[in-house]
Amino acid sequence: MRYGFIAAFAAAAVLLAPIAKLTASAKADDTPKDIKGLYLVSDYPAVTLRPGETSTVNLRLQNYDMAPERLALSISGVPTGWTATLLGGGQPVAAAMPASNSSVSLSLRLDVPKNAPAGTQTLTVAATGTTSNLQLPIAVTLANDLPAKLTLTPQLPDLRGTSKSSFEYQLGIKNDSGKKLTVSLSAQAPQNFDTTFTEQYGTQELNAVPIDAGQTKDVKLKVTPPNTAGAGDYKITARVAAEDAAATTDLEMTITGQPRLDVSGREGLVSTRASAGKEASVPVVITNTGTAPADDIQLSGSAPSGWKISFDPKTVERIAPNDNKEVQALITPTEKAIAGDYVTTIRASARGESASTNFRVTVTTSTMWGIAGVGIIGVALLVMVGAVARFGRR
Secondary structure, eight states: OHHHHHHHHHHHHHHHHHHHHHHHHHHHHHSOTTOOEEEEEOSOSEEEEOTTOEEEEEEEEEEESOOOOOEEEEEEOOOTTOEEEEEETTEEOSEEOOOTTEEEEEEEEEEOOTTOOSEEEEEEEEEEOSSOEEEEEEEEEEOTTOOOOEEEEESSOEEEEETTOOEEEEEEEEEOSSSOEEEEEEEEOSTTOEEEEEETTSOOEESEEEEOTTOEEEEEEEEEOOTTOOSEEEEEEEEEEETTEEEEEEEEEEEEOOOOEEEEEGGGOOEEEEETTSOEEEEEEEEEOSSSOEEEEEEEEEOSTTOEEEEESSEEEEEOTTEEEEEEEEEEOOTTOOSEEEEEEEEEEETTEEEEEEEEEEEEOOHHHHHHHHHHHHHHHHHHHHHHHHHHHO
């Protein structure tokens, strides 16, 4: 058993050896071939600014296969009135020392006075060591007509729903300017429509958002129509603005009709009378105050224990908007119901819409029981009179 394990381990080692070799080769390929030395580079060695602005240019000291060396940093060619500062790790630095096959990130911060004349100035950043002297020219062009630029792009510009829906539009705001902007948000919608801007993945309401130069920020525009909004197409215009730049986009909203039910009695009467043990017919009016037909309206009701309630007809096929239909609620109190007032609830529902109202039912005792009571009282009186007459003679 032990020899088998050793053999398996040896086979695995043989298989793993090429993998280790490939991994080492991949790491070696990460280092540029035939490149050796120290380099001072920038992704953007030529930039355009407006007078009165502060901007930064990202730099990088790269060491390819060289021993670490301390490099003194300096800037030359700075125009009068300008301020140029080299930053490392967020603070001013005067020297840098990149390790072998590594790099050090730097930033050239430029503060340009408002009265600086338009044109191009060349500043030179130098890194000087014992054996190295690196120089990188940075061309800075001043232009007074460098406007801010914004673009506004909706992800889904046309949404559909009912007047009870909340319409949420995803908007992408891109800052195509050369500097960070604080972008204000606004929307124009039909009267009584509520509009709010929120974060893309949050509920915090926004009036403005900061966006870095060249970056895009996603926000959400939530539009809530009033319940009284009729079916149809509506237009919303979203707008973003910063400084002298603005962008707009048109959004579409389609509201489909929605039925809305109301239950009442005939001429608004919601009370009736009934006798214990006897069926009473109560007229009930179902009204559709919505913007779409109400179909297959189901009727139901609840009453005190032992009571019976049914409807004629049991369902209503359709009620058009701003129309109504009358049905009969058949209510039967229990035979043992005591005289008094009771509450019965009648409901109507269709396509998720429902409405209900309470009807007061005044119960009176049956006439038969009244007649029987009078009869019993009469018999009792006759018996009493007969008894008095018979025993009175004695």
